[in-house]
Amino acid sequence: MSASSFRMEKACGMDGHGAFLVLSVAVRIVARVSRYRLRPTPVQERGLLEHCKQARFVWNLAVEQHTHWRPGREGAPGFAEQCRQLTEARAAFPWLRCGSVIVQQQALKDFAQAMANFFAGTHRHPTWRKAGRHEGFRIVAVRPGDARRLSRHVGEVKIPKVGWVRFRWSRPVPAEVKSYRVTLDHAGRWHVAFAAIPDPVPAPGNGHAVGVDRGVAVSAALSTGELLHAPGLTSGEAGRLLRLQRRLARARRGSNRRARLKAAIARLKAREADRRRDWVDKTTTSLARDFDVIAVEDMDVRSMTRSARGTIGEPGRRVAQKAGLNRGILAHGWGAVLQRLEHKAPGRVVKVRSAYTSQRCSACGIVNRDSRESQAVFRCRSCGHADNTDVNAAINIRTAAGHAVAARGALQPLGGARKREPQPDLLCVGRTVGIPF
Numbered sequence: 001m002s003a004s005s006f007r008m009e010k011a012c013g014m015d016g017h018g019a020f021l022v023l024s025v026a027v028r029i030v031a032r033v034s035r036y037r038l039r040p041t042p043v044q045e046r047g048l049l050e051h052c053k054q055a056r057f058v059w060n061l062a063v064e065q066h067t068h069w070r071p072g073r074e075g076a077p078g079f080a081e082q083c084r085q086l087t088e089a090r091a092a093f094p095w096l097r098c099g100s101v102i103v104q105q106q107a108l109k110d111f112a113q114a115m116a117n118f119f120a121g122t123h124r125h126p127t128w129r130k131a132g133r134h135e136g137f138r139i140v141a142v143r144p145g146d147a148r149r150l151s152r153h154v155g156e157v158k159i160p161k162v163g164w165v166r167f168r169w170s171r172p173v174p175a176e177v178k179s180y181r182v183t184l185d186h187a188g189r190w191h192v193a194f195a196a197i198p199d200p201v202p203a204p205g206n207g208h209a210v211g212v213d214r215g216v217a218v219s220a221a222l223s224t225g226e227l228l229h230a231p232g233l234t235s236g237e238a239g240r241l242l243r244l245q246r247r248l249a250r251a252r253r254g255s256n257r258r259a260r261l262k263a264a265i266a267r268l269k270a271r272e273a274d275r276r277r278d279w280v281d282k283t284t285t286s287l288a289r290d291f292d293v294i295a296v297e298d299m300d301v302r303s304m305t306r307s308a309r310g311t312i313g314e315p316g317r318r319v320a321q322k323a324g325l326n327r328g329i330l331a332h333g334w335g336a337v338l339q340r341l342e343h344k345a346p347g348r349v350v351k352v353r354s355a356y357t358s359q360r361c362s363a364c365g366i367v368n369r370d371s372r373e374s375q376a377v378f379r380c381r382s383c384g385h386a387d388n389t390d391v392n393a394a395i396n397i398r399t400a401a402g403h404a405v406a407a408r409g410a411l412q413p414l415g416g417a418r419k420r421e422p423q424p425d426l427l428c429v430g431r432t433v434g435i436p437f
Contacts, residue, residue: 036167038190047162054099055107055137062111079112100160136183186266201288209293211398216328221390223398231275284340295401298351301335350401362395
């Protein structure tokens with residue numbers, strides 16, 4: 001594609017929310033980000049916004065090139081050809097030439113990685129980036145002196161074409177970082193995230209296992225009897241959010257009042273997301289430190305939270321109820337809990353089938369749907385065992401993980417010989433002879 005075919009629009013974008021990057025080489029390496037609040041001056045903020053626009057523009061052009069492909073047409077250009085086209089475009093258009101070539105080339109490299117992930121079947125096809133929703137860019141080849149500490153709570157990072165931008169030094173910056181990403185969220189907050197490969201949380205080596213049952217009424221129930229709840233908005237904040245949403249529905253599109261209301265709603269939702277993220281990190285760290293084996297249900301959260309709207313020809317049923325359930329699942333961070341557990345305790349997370357875990361008695365093993373009297377009460381119709389429904393399910397998950405681990409011989413903290421089916425009496429609750437759970 002020649003430089004003349006580049007459309008000089010300023011509303012395109014690059015993904016600024018790459019919280020976790022997965023590189024598949026000989027082993028699976030997970031690069032986690034250490035995120036900090038960026039505090040640019042008004043002049044620096046304008047420069048950052050220009051970087052976001054240019055990165056978004058280059059990303060969307062790459063998406064357009066691949067979308068244009070049809071069977072029988074010449075294949076879409078690869079990364080090297082797109083870089084050559086970018087050089088021609090920078091020579092032809094001053095707006096691109098004034099920007100950072102590092103930012104623009106990294107947008108193309110991010111797109112090439114996204115396409116590789118799509119063809120590998122691990123991610124969806126890359127989509128368009130929208131202004132106000134996908135604001136961010138990535139910088140690579142970071143040198144040790146590009147991030148430094150100024151005082152106890154203030155640091156600064158060097159950004160091309162912008163200079164030294166200050167950020168809040170809430171914790172030390174990893175020494176081995178090679179890249180960082182700058183993002184702007186919906187609440188108008190700038191962040192800088194340094195990518196680093198963290199050390200996993202070491203296993204305690206005590207032979208203990210735990211089952212985790214994720215739910216809506218209870219965010220996470222443990223087989224030890226603990227009931228964990230993800231924090232959300234307070235009652236006052238929830239009421240204010242509802243009032244703001246009602247006012248937003250009456251505001252005229254494109255008005256300043258509507259923009260102010262959207263910003264206020266975004267700030268409240270960002271506060272809720274920050275609390276949930278903090279809870280997920282603390283909870284998963286505690287589980288990784290206290291237990292050798294962590295058992296969770298194997299659930300496809302993405303499919304479970306799809307809309308039930310259906311199509312015009314075949315409309316869905318109980319759409320509003322399903323939408324409420326989807327919001328509840330997402331608000332309790334089901335996917336985030338499993339993802340962070342796999343990052344912090346690699347090789348120690350066991351996924352088990354979720355079928356009948358809430359209907360099976362953890363004491364006698366009888367499955368009876370009538371045993372679940374309510375959301376919180378489980379009373380076995382066979383042996384009379386009573387317990388919290390979620391805790392009972394968590395115990396079943398832990399027991400199923402014990403069978404799976406001992407059968408395949410991959411993990412040994414539960415005891416027993418390799419590749420040998422475990423004895424049932426050693427895995428039943430109340431008769432754990434010589435095996436501490």
